[in-house]
Amino acid sequence: MLATTDGRSFTIAGTLPRPVRYGAAIAIGNPGAQQVLLFGGQNGGVATDAIQRLDPATGTVSMVGRLPAPLSEAMVFALGGGVWIVGGTSGGKASDLILRYDPATGQAVRVGQLPYPVADAAVTVLDGTAYLLGGENIKDLDTVVTLVPR
Structure with a gap:
């Protein structure tokens, strides 16, 4: 894992115990007590269920935990006091999973499902709503999914 303060020079921030690509990453916490979480990803082309924390x-x-199933190319966001992992690819197919992660227990549990499977979408949060923009399923998607956690 690399860190930068200017976007031009980088230093090693840490080394993953389970190296992956296509993991869903998010920084949470207050300054001085932050952590970076990495959910799933691929190692050697195979999806992993690893939850890693820097x-x-x-x-x-x-x-720090395991996902209910191997997952890569998922989206992650923080909203409403929770960390949410949505969609992605599982078993070689796009997923409709909605998981909630609890940093205190290290557990990610299924709490719902998307209206359709989606992987590799852009995600943003605005005014208490998360938006999944585009992504892919069998083909590229031109859709917007809105999520309002309860």
Whole structure:
């Protein structure tokens, strides 16, 4: 994992115990107590169920939990006091999963499903609503999914 303060020069922030690509990453917490979470991803072309956490203050990276199933190319966002992992690819197919992650327990549990499977979408949060923009399923999507966690 790399860190930068200017977008031009980078330093090593930590080393993943389970190297992956296509993981869903998010930074959560207040300044001085932040953590970076990485959900799933692929290693050698195979999806993983790993949940990994980086403590930027110490550079320590550790496995902190497991997803209910291997997942890559998912989207993650923080909203309403929760961390949400949605969609992605599982078993070689786009997923409609909605998971909620609890940093205190390290557990990610299924809490719902998207209206249709979607992977690789852009995600943004605005005024208490998360938006999944585009992505792919069997083909590229030109859709917007709105999510309002309860």
